[in-house]
Amino acid sequence: MQGQHFSATTPAAGISGSGLRAEGVSVSFSGIKALTEVDFRITTGEVVGLIGPNGSGKTTLLNVLSGVYRPSSGRTFVNEIETTSLRAHRIARLGVARTFQNIRLFGNMTVLQNVQVGSALSDARPRGAELRDAALKTLDELGLNEFQERRAGTLPYGIRRRIEIARALATKPKFLLLDEPAAGANGAESEELSELIEMIASHYSLGVLVIEHDLRLMMRVASRIVALTGGRVIAEGDAEGISQNQAVREAYFGKKWAAESFAEPSLTTESMLEETK
Structure with missing residues (x-):
């Protein structure tokens, strides 16, 4: 995986500037919160991975960014243009393309x-x-x-x-959003997909957002990873930082597993991925 090292910490609020952005976005369905005050940004030229357990709000965030859903509160932008109230086809015209699960x-x-x-x-x-x-x-x-x-x-x-x-x-597009592109893929297809995403990132001048449960693919292609659970951003960083983040481990594997893992200082990204097989 290439890219600058980021510490795996919860990002500070207020991420104004260029890029495809969500600022303080919350989404509720019949009183149930799917997202709570989420700040998120992807800029052109980077591949950002979005991970989290089932029901953590990943696809909901993608749907908000692409205009399928409107946030209950907060705002969304494509560069300097606010898109909070725009329909999906208008946001697509601004350079946001997506695939579906x-x-x-x-x-x-x-x-x-x-x-x-x-x-x-x-x-x-x-x-x-x-x-x-x-x-x-x-x-x-x-x-x-x-x-x-x-x-x-x-x-x-x-x-x-x-x-x-x-x-x-x-x-x-300026931004390409991929919702679980490896879902249903076998090992060889997942490997080919990793190579394809890497090619897209290097060949096209755009930002790529990938939602994926295949952590091996995510750790390979993403220069930055954002972790969600319960509709909240709990961590952000590079592959190694995310793999060592206790909140991320607890979200995926439970507190007992996370505590045992942190007792073993030699645990690496690869050994974490082995545990998810």
Whole structure:
């Protein structure tokens, strides 16, 4: 994993500036709080991992950032533009693209047609031959050219995941939000996905937010990791700092496991990951 070292501590409030941001965001559903005063930011050029147990608020935060949900309180921004009250399609126009936990391709359309849908939504608004060329360029960059005339619904799971990412990238976003891209993937597909995310981060000038339960993938690709539990940010840091953070361990494994682990000073990121198998 590359990137600057961050201490794994709860970030201070007030994170104004550039980037895709949530400031003091809370979300409630029928009186139940899914997020509580969350501050979060991702800037262009970085890969940020968002981790936490099931029900911790990860997808809710992604939904708020992309405009699927509106926060009950707090504000969201894309760079200097406040997006708190904007609908999802307006936020997408500002450069926010996303994928979903469940693949949402047009199964009866070809791979090329799926990616053309994304290209048509980019700021350039290409049409005709330009639209096809733009989609083919994205397919080539993601190693999907050989599938361009195949119907998306007939392809293996791992390929369909890549197509969904290609369609999102075809919109020419500033920020790409990936919601559990390795869900349902086998070991080989997860490894290929890690390489794909690393390529995207190095090749495109955008920020990448990844929600994932595959900690090995997350520790490999993310330059910064934010941990949520109970709808609150409990820690932020690099892979090693997060793996040694007691609040994160307790959230995942319970207080007893966390206490026993901290009694063993030689515990590393790798040994933590071994325990999660």
